[in-house]
Structure formats: C-alpha cells, structure tokens
Amino acid sequence: MKVAVIGCTHAGTAAVKELTSQHEQLDITVYERNDNVSFLSCGIALHVGGVVEHAESLFYSSPDELAELGANMRLKHDVLEIDSTNQTIVAKNLVTGETVYDTYDKLIMTTGSWPIIPMLPGIELNQIELCKNYHHAQTIIKKATDAERITVVGAGYIGAELVEAFEAYGKEVTFIDSADRILNKYLDRSFTDIIEQELTDRGIRLELNQTVQSFTGVDGNVTQVVTDKGTFETDLVILCVGFRPSTELLKGQIDMLPNGAIIVDDYMRTSNPNIFAAGDSCAVYYNPARTHAYIPLATNAVRMGTLVGKNLLAPTIRYQGTQGTSGLRLYDLNIASTGLTEDAAPFFGLEVASTTVQDAYRPEFMPTAENVQLKLVYETTTHRLVGAQIISKVDLTQAMNTLSVAIQNDMTLEELAFVDFFFQPHYNKPWNLLNQAALQGMNELTSERV
Numbered sequence: 001m002k003v004a005v006i007g008c009t010h011a012g013t014a015a016v017k018e019l020t021s022q023h024e025q026l027d028i029t030v031y032e033r034n035d036n037v038s039f040l041s042c043g044i045a046l047h048v049g050g051v052v053e054h055a056e057s058l059f060y061s062s063p064d065e066l067a068e069l070g071a072n073m074r075l076k077h078d079v080l081e082i083d084s085t086n087q088t089i090v091a092k093n094l095v096t097g098e099t100v101y102d103t104y105d106k107l108i109m110t111t112g113s114w115p116i117i118p119m120l121p122g123i124e125l126n127q128i129e130l131c132k133n134y135h136h137a138q139t140i141i142k143k144a145t146d147a148e149r150i151t152v153v154g155a156g157y158i159g160a161e162l163v164e165a166f167e168a169y170g171k172e173v174t175f176i177d178s179a180d181r182i183l184n185k186y187l188d189r190s191f192t193d194i195i196e197q198e199l200t201d202r203g204i205r206l207e208l209n210q211t212v213q214s215f216t217g218v219d220g221n222v223t224q225v226v227t228d229k230g231t232f233e234t235d236l237v238i239l240c241v242g243f244r245p246s247t248e249l250l251k252g253q254i255d256m257l258p259n260g261a262i263i264v265d266d267y268m269r270t271s272n273p274n275i276f277a278a279g280d281s282c283a284v285y286y287n288p289a290r291t292h293a294y295i296p297l298a299t300n301a302v303r304m305g306t307l308v309g310k311n312l313l314a315p316t317i318r319y320q321g322t323q324g325t326s327g328l329r330l331y332d333l334n335i336a337s338t339g340l341t342e343d344a345a346p347f348f349g350l351e352v353a354s355t356t357v358q359d360a361y362r363p364e365f366m367p368t369a370e371n372v373q374l375k376l377v378y379e380t381t382t383h384r385l386v387g388a389q390i391i392s393k394v395d396l397t398q399a400m401n402t403l404s405v406a407i408q409n410d411m412t413l414e415e416l417a418f419v420d421f422f423f424q425p426h427y428n429k430p431w432n433l434l435n436q437a438a439l440q441g442m443n444e445l446t447s448e449r450v
Contacts, residue, residue: 010305084107164331262281354375396433
C-alpha cells in the first residue's frame with residue numbers, strides 16, 4: 001500500500017513513526033517543504049531568551065531518523081496539487097525545479113498551519129518577521145541583536161513569551177493587541193490583570209484594544225507601527241496574530257470548517273475514506289463545548305498523528321477529544337488553563353458560572369506558603385466542569401492536567417469536591433485546592449438558593 005504524508009512537523013512525524021513501527025509492508029513517502037522535521041516552535045522564545053542555547057535542540061526527530069525507519073523522505077518538495085478522485089499528487093522539487101508526479105492509496109494530511117499575515121500597507125517592509133519555524137527563529141535572533149525597539153503584535157502565548165525574552169535583553173518592548181486584555185483566549189480578567197501588571201512593572205509598553213492599520217519605513221526598513229490609536233517607533237516587528245490551517249490543497253474536496261480546518265472523525269478519517277488528517281490542519285473535537293473547534297496545539301498534533309498510525313488500516317483506537325490544555329511561564333509566574341474561560345463559554349452557547357479560590361497552596365505553618373489563584377468554570381444547569389485556570393509563583397500547573405481529565409470525563413462540581421487527593425504539608429492542605437474550589441462553588445450555589 002502506498003501512503004503519502006504531506007507535511008512533517010508534529011503530526012506528520014508522529015504518524016510516520018507509528019506507521020513504520022507497526023506496518024513494515026507500507027510504502028511511505030513524506031513530502032515536506034522545509035529541510036527539517038519536528039521543530040518545536042513553542043521553544044522559539046526560549047531560544048531567543050537564551051534558555052535554549054542552540055535552536056537545533058528544539059528538534060526531537062530528524063529526516064535521517066525517519067528514513068532509517070523506512071520512510072522515503074522528499075524534503076524541499078512543495079506539493080502543488082492533490083487530486084483526491086484519481087489519488088494523484090503533483091509536487092515541485094524546490095532544489096532542482098523538477099516537477100514530481102506520484103500516486104497514493106492513502107493520503108495523510110499533516111500540513112499544519114501558517115501564521116496569519118495581515119495584508120496592511122507596509123507589510124512588505126524589511127524587519128517585519130513571523131514566528132513559526134526554525135528559519136524564523138534564526139532570523140529573529142539575528143535581527144533582534146541590533147534592534148533597540150521591538151514591537152510584538154499579537155498577545156497570545158508566543159507573543160507574551162517573546163516580549164519577556166526581549167525585555168530580558170534590555171530591549172524597549174511594545175506589545176500590541178486588538179483585544180483589551182492579553183492572553184484573553186486562555187484566561188479570564190482576574191488572571192490577565194496579574195500578568196499585565198508584571199509586564200508593565202518591567203517597563204513593557206502594553207498597547208491594547210487597538211488595531212494595527214499600517215507600517216511605515218525608511219530605506220525599505222520598518223520604522224513605525226501605526227494603529228487606530230497611535231504611532232509607535234520601532235526597529236523590528238514580530239507578528240504573532242494567530243494561525244490558519246494550511247489546507248488549500250484539498251479545498252472543495254473534503255469537509256472543512258469555514259476557516260479551512262479539516263473535519264475528522266474519531267479515527268482521524270476525513271469525509272474521503274482514503275484521506276486521513278491530523279494536527280494544526282484539522283479541527284478537533286472540543287469536549288467542553290461538545291463541538292468541533294480549531295485549537296492548534298502541539299499536544300493535539302502528536303496525539304492525532306499517532307492515532308492516524310493506529311487507525312490507517314482499520315479503525316482501532318478512538319480519539320477522545322481535547323480540552324485545549326496549555327501552560328505558560330512568564331518571569332516567576334506559573335500559569336495554565338484547560339477548557340473554556342468564563343468569557344468564551346457564551347460564544348459556544350453555554351450558560352456558565354464560576355468560582356475562584358485564592359489561598360496559600362500549603363499550610364501557613366510551613367516556612368513558605370505562596371498564594372495561588374484557581375478558578376473553576378461550570379455549566380449552571382448540570383454543574384458539569386467546562387474550564388479552569390491557575391496562576392501562582394509556585395508551580396501548580398499540573399492541576400490543570402488533572403482538571404483536563406475531569407472535563408474529558410464530564411465530572412461535575414459535586415464529584416470533584418470529594419475526589420481522593422493525598423495530603424502532605426510540603427505540597428498541599430488537608431483539603432486539596434481542587435476539592436476546596438469545588439466545595440466553595442457548591443456553597444455559593446447553596447447561598448444563592450437560600
């Protein structure tokens with residue numbers, strides 16, 4: 001059986017590794033535009049900030065490894081056309097210019113995503129950079145060295161991490177976003193307020209609730225970012241405004257969301273039985289909202305890619321959906337979230353309530369007992385848990401992994417309140433923080449009914 005894999009970052013690498021370990025008889029060909037595979041783009045800020053000295057460390061596989069496993073690696077090959085009716089592929093060798101024609105029995109679309117590039121006046125100027133792959137990382141490092149004023153556009157995780165890294169190197173940093181809060185997709189206001197205060201205390205200029213309208217420059221290099229509320233001098237701009245799925249090759253040939261994200265079933269099959277898909281090119285089943293959504297995360301990608309390998313020849317292991325669980329460390333703040341924020345829930349048609357605990361994470365008689373803020377979000381009618389967030393200077397982010405399991409299994413506030421967690425004064429209180437939050441939520445509900 002001929003298997004073609006289009007794209008080989010997280011999902012593609014996982015799929016190839018699983019397939020080659022389970023099915024020696026498969027003829028697997030990988031098409032990849034770049035000359036590398038498996039780059040962890042989430043580590044770019046760590047590289048920029050000097051935590052990871054060499055960007056090469058951010059690869060967890062290599063073309064040589066996949067070739068040794070049995071895959072035919074066609075790097076620097078850009079797929080130009082896929083005909084799903086005739087099951088053919090047309091690609092271009094980016095080194096020689098040669099056109100390559102191929103066929104497949106099963107196609108695996110793991111083309112990932114690409115940064116959104118706003119088509120604004122001046123976008124073509126030099127010193128306006130993206131932040132996605134290995135080559136972007138190298139470019140950012142090189143250009144940031146001589147830049148004194150750096151502007152980051154887009155206040156998500158990548159943007160926030162880059163802002164921290166640039167500030168640590170003594171740069172004058174401006175952080176711009178159209179929303180009125182940073183990290184608003186992951187955290188509610190009581191959490192983002194803490195983070196914003198940390199950033200402003202360190203001299204980072206937050207310019208929120210405004211939209212970039214253009215870029216101006218001198219001698220072909222950007223010198224200003226112009227928004228609907230002001231003009232900001234800059235030597236370097238990093239665009240982190242989000243990602244869109246790279247699925248144009250199959251447009252009109254399989255079912256997709258309006259944004260182009262491929263819809264897959266529980267076994268990673270698309271609406272075409274000979275085409276599987278995984279990773280950032282796909283929509284995922286979002287358990288908190290009980291619908292498909294576009295949530296590009298490396299964790300989703302590796303799970304989905306591995307499931308393609310498990311299910312390519314026969315449906316074997318079902319995908320369990322995602323909660324979009326993610327974590328972030330900024331300065332000495334440890335932050336994580338899972339599921340829906342209270343602000344986002346209404347957009348999915350959910351009526352929710354929440355409870356927030358602020359307490360010492362372990363008994364006050366211990367030498368230190370840092371404060372932690374934990375929030376639970378739950379449906380008002382069923383009390384089903386649909387989201388949670390945590391922030392503290394001590395690392396308690398694993399609590400979000402626990403709550404991810406709870407959400408995935410439709411646990412309620414009442415069930416979480418009495419889950420068995422251990423107690424040890426080094427780590428927690430007799431009532432675990434998760435129990436405590438759920439109990440508090442139950443008590444608040446009782447008070448409302450009185």
